[in-house]
Amino acid sequence: MDEGQQKHRYFIELAYKGTNFHGWQVQPNAISVQEVLNKALSTVLREPIETLGCGRTDTGVHATNFFAHFDTSIAIVVDHLAKEKPELAMGEFRLVKAVNALIGYEVAVKRFIAVKQDAHARFDATSRSYEYHVVFEKDPFKREFSHHVTNKPDVAAMNEAAKVIMTYTDFSCFSKSNTQTFTNNCKITRAEWVEQANGLVFHITADRFLRNMVRAIVGTLLEVGKGTLSIDGIRKVIESKNRSKAGESVPAAGLFLTEITYPEETLKSKS
Template sequence: MRYFLEISFDGSNYHGWQKQPKSQTIQQTIEDCISILLKDKINIVSAGRTDSGVHAKEMIAHFDYKNKLDLIGFTHRLDSFLPHDISVNKIFQVSHESHARFSAISRLYEYHISQKKTPLLHKRVFQFKNHLDINLMNKAAKILCKHQDFESFSKSNSDVKTFNCNIMNARWESNNDILIFSIKADRFLRNMVRAVVGTLIEVGIGKITVDDFEKIILKKNRKFAGYSVPACGLYLCKIEYNLKEILNVRK
């Protein structure tokens, strides 16, 4: 039987999602807890991989288990057993063909920037006190939806078959002293959101123009884009699925 986990976490104290030798990761921590509770070796597969220091309001992962679970009871037991900075919000059974990564139809990320010094949030926002022109940044962000090849924002030497992504929405909003950039796409390249934000910041401070931003996309070369902003401000927020398909569980 296959189960989906809906997880949230503060990534500050972890070396990213994916298991690594001699490093504490989100995946390893969750696998260990599930394996202990079920008294069986459990492997989980996620919808994506977050880097060290990146957070998640919603990460989806799946695992297989031979027996039917008491979903409410096991969710409570697992959530109580996990460390304070990882929470499992929901567990539900899905069809065996459903896959946390390959069945996903979209992902939504946010990037949070504080416009003032915020000591209590220093691991959860990027503190950037220079003035940013949000109107110009939104004009540039709209351009992202017109293109598909984002090699300019991909980590150098990435081993991928394609740099194409279908960006459905990208915009900045201001919430008091916090600027929030949200971007939704069918897929993302490694380090892509942080590179996009770093380049949009260059638009916001007047270092480059909106036209320059589009030219950077067309050059398809990472060296022309802006810097990669810190991981602490990045949040994986939502992963969408065709619920009718994934919940089509055979009785």
């Protein structure tokens, strides 16, 4: 992009199957969602594009709702305006089709939103929601999207423990060690197990999450469901602020990032 050239900022909404990706974020010697998205956008828009995501998902984690932002010199407009004024460059519908054609079937771009120049996909997000899927019977068609648990746990006990978790804010015990976060405090507004045919889904929403936090919480709650950890015990785990006291992290395959919320003014298209 030429120095002094007008920049336009856009949010991009997408979804992806994380099985074959080493997470969202670009990293050396491993394929990531961000890397393939950057390459596709750069090819279609014919200039270097660097996206910044609403967060980072780990290897094998999926996202049914994910946002990133990027800057470009190209004015992306709705198609009827692009037809009336071809000098405005590219229409959104055309861009979605072009990027999806390059990016492969494991990533799907849904839409582009023109936003203000200071809009930020990560810092403007007010909440994030995840689901973790557990199945009780072996199913080859769900292997990449769920965690197989042989015996049904005590769901009522796990939900009682989930309520306890919501009364705390410091979740150091559920975080990977040596992370570069300024605080391990998070505000959880939902933590609930819901039964479904042949399985369970754990729903959790918070203003932010620590690395590996959801998978560690699920692993710890399953210990409660198996009867190896008491409700009082989970209080002690959290208050210890020690990752080794919590349960094992469950596999990434069952985890989905399902919703990112923003203030209305952030996603309102720039006039």
